[in-house]
Amino acid sequence: MELRERIGFFLNNLNIVQKLILYIVCIHFFPYLIDVVIYLFKIKFQSQSIFKWFYISADFTELIFKPWSIFTYGFFHNQNSFSHIFWNMFLFYYFGSIVLDLFGKKTLKHLFFSGIIAGGITYIISYNLFPVFSGIKSSMIGSSAGVSSIIFFLTFYNPNYKIRIFFFDLKLLYLAIFLFLYDIIQIPYGNAGGHIAHIGGAIWGYYYYRNLYNSNFIDSFFKFFESSKNRKTLKKNGDNIFNQNKIDSILDKISESGYDSLSKQEKEYLFKAGKKK
Template structure:
């Protein structure tokens, strides 16, 4: 019963809330693995800076976003994901949210990889990327670009959404300038760029996530349960002569009588009919 309730409650969540649940579960399970086995499983899923290592685990371009470095890291990411997700889901469906979020994750990861391989000495020793920040930033900048003048409540006062987006981008730029987690900050900016471009294109009537939706559907198709087709049944009919009922015989007899009366009318006129014939013809006409 408890398992059924959990599944029911999870199914009722929107996609942003489901992502929060998954991220928290991964964080807890990774912590348990570290405590019980003395080793984290993150090594298999984090995004390495080296291209050779990346080619050995290409899935890490997406999976890195489900792992976090500590409680503060996941807390602020999930808090931001919750609030931005609520605004986003009031505007669009879950499919578009997935597109914006994971395309932000992917572009953020690509920016991280390229940056470390183009400017290895500049970016320092931070050699891996983990965290949902690129996807969260993509969603944030998307809504800030799509509805920039929407008011949001920040503690005791209202601000425009574009002010919020500009603040977070500015913080990342300042952190890069002062050398704080440059690779991670560049990944944030990659997500921000995706969110901005996606929203601007959507405002112009172009959904750049359509191809990504088709790609996801193609990957998911083999894992979908196939509907079983009911076997075709061949029905054999016996060509047995049908038994004629009494009603069939009565109907034929009446029709012959009607034909005879009509033939008589055509030859001698209606007045030549007897009262019984007239009554019969009248009743037959009412039945038709």
């Protein structure tokens, strides 16, 4: 098997969470490669002058000239902090995989991408609303808002879901409360834009949960970003509902003993039910 075929086989076997992580990591390291070329060939050019066009700015004037940045900022991370991308991708993999199993890849993508946008909007509004940010030239990157929307969406869907932290189990509700309060408290002490974006993502996660089965809401939000061939109105009917009683039973088991307690058949059943939705 040739290298090209091996790469294709590898990519085809990745789920949407793994693919998004791969794309984001590649984007993160791409500026390093550009800087190596610039250094070796003594090119008088700064790579950041290119990539800053993808960073979101709180300045409305800049936003007018790069409206795409309200989305693209979520795919870049701090080049000087490996922990920035590591923790975002770690949490995205952990919680994103749960959303993928329960609701399918469409919900996962919609929730993650719209969470990034919601975090960006919250950041822009806050920096133009509160006097403390007046006159500050600020820009922001990172997928934290999208990850935050996933965590809080799951929290409202199943607050008693237990996650394993070292040697003890913790209810997702308690983790979410801690994260939300931490972001609020940390605003005055640095990275205010990031913490505000997290809060925006959290609020969006709740709003998305409230409208989860409102197909008109979900489709209308994304129809601007989707091609016309994918703009179909979802309809609720008996075929869309796998077996709610069985699903509820499995979710109760997750709540009591965690996701890892499920059998292979139960995990597969949830995955198929999620794809139906």
